[in-house]
Amino acid sequence: MEYTILILILPFLSFLILGLAGMRMKNGLAGTIGTASLAGVALLSYLTAFNYFTGGRTAEGIYPTLMPYNFEWLPFTTNLHIDMGIMLDPISVMMLVVISTVSLMVHIYSFGYMKGEKGFQRYYAFLSLFTMSMLGLVVATNIFQMYVFWELVGVSSYLLIGFYYTKKEAIAASKKAFIVTRFADLGFLIGILIYGYYAGTFSFTPVAGALVAAGAMIPLALGLMFIGGAGKSAMFPLHIWLPDAMEGPTPVSALIHAATMVVAGVYLVARMFPLFIGYAPEVLHWTAYIGAFTAFYAASVACAQSDIKRVLAFSTISQIGFMIVALGVCTSMNPHEGGLGYMASMFHLFTHAMFKALLFLGAGCIIHAVHSNEMSAMGGLHKYMPVTHWTFLIACLAISGIWPFSGFFSKDEILTACFQFSPAMGWIMTGIAAMTAFYMFRLYYCIFWNGEWKGRSHGSGQDTHIPHESPLTMTFPLMFLAAITCVAGFIPFGNLISSNGEAYTIHLDMQVATTSILIAIASIALATWMYAGKRQPAADYLARTFPRLHTAAYHRFYMDEIWLFVTRKIIFRCISTPIAWWDRHVIDQFFNFTAWGAHATADEIRDMQSGNVQQYSIWFLAGALILTLVLLI
Amino acid sequence: MMFAGIYGFFTRRNLLAMLISVELILNSVDINFAVFNRYLFPGELEGFFFALFAIGVSAAETAVAIAIIINIYRNVRNIQVKNLNEMKN
Numbered sequence: 175m176e177y178t179i180l181i182l183i184l185p186f187l188s189f190l191i192l193g194l195a196g197m198r199m200k201n202g203l204a205g206t207i208g209t210a211s212l213a214g215v216a217l218l219s220y221l222t223a224f225n226y227f228t229g230g231r232t233a234e235g236i237y238p239t240l241m242p243y244n245f246e247w248l249p250f251t252t253n254l255h256i257d258m259g260i261m262l263d264p265i266s267v268m269m270l271v272v273i274s275t276v277s278l279m280v281h282i283y284s285f286g287y288m289k290g291e292k293g294f295q296r297y298y299a300f301l302s303l304f305t306m307s308m309l310g311l312v313v314a315t316n317i318f319q320m321y322v323f324w325e326l327v328g329v330s331s332y333l334l335i336g337f338y339y340t341k342k343e344a345i346a347a348s349k350k351a352f353i354v355t356r357f358a359d360l361g362f363l364i365g366i367l368i369y370g371y372y373a374g375t376f377s378f379t380p381v382a383g384a385l386v387a388a389g390a391m392i393p394l395a396l397g398l399m400f401i402g403g404a405g406k407s408a409m410f411p412l413h414i415w416l417p418d419a420m421e422g423p424t425p426v427s428a429l430i431h432a433a434t435m436v437v438a439g440v441y442l443v444a445r446m447f448p449l450f451i452g453y454a455p456e457v458l459h460w461t462a463y464i465g466a467f468t469a470f471y472a473a474s475v476a477c478a479q480s481d482i483k484r485v486l487a488f489s490t491i492s493q494i495g496f497m498i499v500a501l502g503v504c505t506s507m508n509p510h511e512g513g514l515g516y517m518a519s520m521f522h523l524f525t526h527a528m529f530k531a532l533l534f535l536g537a538g539c540i541i542h543a544v545h546s547n548e549m550s551a552m553g554g555l556h557k558y559m560p561v562t563h564w565t566f567l568i569a570c571l572a573i574s575g576i577w578p579f580s581g582f583f584s585k586d587e588i589l590t591a592c593f594q595f596s597p598a599m600g601w602i603m604t605g606i607a608a609m610t611a612f613y614m615f616r617l618y619y620c621i622f623w624n625g626e627w628k629g630r631s632h633g634s635g636q637d638t639h640i641p642h643e644s645p646l647t648m649t650f651p652l653m654f655l656a657a658i659t660c661v662a663g664f665i666p667f668g669n670l671i672s673s674n675g676e677a678y679t680i681h682l683d684m685q686v687a688t689t690s691i692l693i694a695i696a697s698i699a700l701a702t703w704m705y706a707g708k709r710q711p712a713a714d715y716l717a718r719t720f721p722r723l724h725t726a727a728y729h730r731f732y733m734d735e736i737w738l739f740v741t742r743k744i745i746f747r748c749i750s751t752p753i754a755w756w757d758r759h760v761i762d763q764f765f766n767f768t769a770w771g772a773h774a775t776a777d778e779i780r781d782m783q784s785g786n787v788q789q790y791s792i793w794f795l796a797g798a799l800i801l802t803l804v805l806l807i
Numbered sequence: 808m809m810f811a812g813i814y815g816f817f818t819r820r821n822l823l824a825m826l827i828s829v830e831l832i833l834n835s836v837d838i839n840f841a842v843f844n845r846y847l848f849p850g851e852l853e854g855f856f857f858a859l860f861a862i863g864v865s866a867a868e869t870a871v872a873i874a875i876i877i878n879i880y881r882n883v884r885n886i887q888v889k890n891l892n893e894m895k896n
Contacts, residue, residue, distance in 0.1 A: 785892065786888070787888075788816065788817055788825075788888065791816060791817065792817055795813065
């Protein structure tokens with residue numbers, strides 16, 4: 175497995191080449207370098223996955239944890255040191271496959287989408303950097319290496335969101351994303367430090383004795399780590415950066431804000447899962463409540479948004495909520511007794527990455543054709559963009575949980591796990607799944623049906639611009655991801671990944687499956703009734719009847735305003751302003767005073783430094799005489 | 808003689824005159840060494856040798872001082888102390 179190091183080196187090299195020499199390259203060459211290195215990474219990842227999962231299990235019936243590379247980077251004490259290396263276990267191998275697949279598709283897609291853009295080479299360089307850091311994050315051998323790559327992911331996401339750096343909104347969005355996630359990462363760092371102090375190691379498998387002795391500190395550390403994860407995974411109330419991050423180019427949204435970076439938090443919880451189960455099950459359940467609330471909140475906001483990328487962004491937040499819930503409802507390591515959620519969460523991560531990337535790329539095609547993000551500018555597009563239409567429909571069916579698409583299988587496992595935890599949780603999540611189906615099909619109908627194509631209604635009146643299907647570089651990734659979405663549900667996922675590593679055969683809970691599928695179909699029917707036609711009397715009536723609710727949902731329940739209030743009015747005014755006053759008037763003034771004192775003293779005595787040697791010697795003689803007198807008397 | 812030298816060092820404004828005054832101070836010290844050695848420790852020679860060393864050192868010092876003064880004269884065309892303010896400010 176020594177070749178796995180290439181998975182990290184290839185994108186890094188491509189980043190260096192494109193970053194240093196990209197400006198002298200033609201666009202096509204730069205794109206080809208980036209895509210070729212990613213193709214290499216994808217092939218190596220598939221090879222790794224194949225070799226790993228066919229490599230056989232250990233005597234206990236689990237897949238072994240391999241570390242082809244692990245060298246000591248920063249030693250603190252004999253026990254506590256930061257290592258850098260590559261760790262292969264079922265979830266990291268699965269993540270390798272997910273990241274490299276989606277990233278490769280995004281690279282190919284960007285050929286068409288970013289064609290002729292200024293900064294094409296820079297774009298590919300950033301994509302390579304992002305892919306490298308994300309891959310480094312998932313193969314991290316210890317929590318600190320994970321943190322290092324975690325921050326790299328944050329900064330490359332910042333660069334990509336702010337790609338259109340002449341656009342004011344993009345700059346604001348990139349700053350917001352960076353500051354919010356960085357703020358959450360503070361919790362992560364403190365958690366790591368507490369963990370390192372009490373467990374005496376940064377590795378994922380500490381000595382049990384140290385953890386037991388640490389008592390309540392380990393749950394605290396894990397809770398703080400979850401705050402970091404919640405920031406990256408856009409959990410309520412740290413989700414505010416994700417909808418704004420849609421200002422970046424659409425393929426970037428597909429790569430970062432749908433498939434890879436935002437699931438880093440889920441991956442983190444999954445990585446620390448044995449510790450959560452062993453030492454902090456309450457914290458784990460709290461994550462489930464947060465995840466459930468986030469899922470509900472985001473789903474309700476998604477129903478009222480009019481920007482198609484924002485609908486997808488909120489749907490992403492909601493789906494990540496599902497994954498977190500699935501991890502949070504676990505009560506033991508055994509998948510047969512309450513540990514099912516772990517497998518369900520990873521399964522949903524896998525399938526969601528594929529169909530959500532597909533949705534975003536499809537949205538990119540639509541935006542490319544219509545030149546607008548607003549639903550009002552769309553409608554009736556199914557005639558003009560058949561490939562986009564069909565693949566988008568497949569993804570919508572998958573996310574709604576319709577058999578036989580992949581989302582059905584993974585969502586069903588999550589719901590089963592929730593029902594095992596408590597019926598209330600199960601019904602809540604089923605309800606949110608119904609909302610998912612509703613808003614996804616609202617989106618689908620508003621884009622593709624909703625009467626005939628009416629031309630662009632805003633701008634300079636009716637123009638004759640006819641939307642057209644995208645070039646093959648853009649439709650090929652759609653078809654590829656749609657194919658995966660169709661078959662991914664039949665992967666025997668439980669055999670590969672489960673909470674205790676033993677093979678677990680997925681069996682559908684017929685009751686849960688029937689309920690969820692019926693509810694999903696009902697929601698789709700409702701969406702069809704409300705949004706498929708040319709006019710939308712029911713939707714308009716609802717919006718008129720509950721104007722407050724509709725406006726609040728449209729403004730995302732004013733979470734951004736609340737944050738602004740908290741930061742501007744409370745933190746800035748009550749904490750920052752007094753600190754700034756203290757800094758300016760006490761600390762600065764103290765140093766100003768010492769400087770002024772030295773200056774004034776120097777002014778007084780400068781006349782003595784005349785440069786006249788004779789004067790000095792008079793002073794010298796006078797001093798000598800005085801000393802002599804003193805000594806004599 | 809020593810105080811004559813000190814007085815001259817304080818009051819003269821000419822570098823050469825100041826140098827001569829310094830030489831006066833040194834010579835007075837040399838005489839003191841010789842005389843006090845003769846009266847306090849007759850038969851011993853440390854004081855004389857010290858005076859000899861002082862004469863040698865003062866000769867070297869005079870050579871350096873003369874060289875500096877000549878260089879100053881070349882640059883400033885003057886050896887009055889009040890004109891040597893180029894390094895100030």
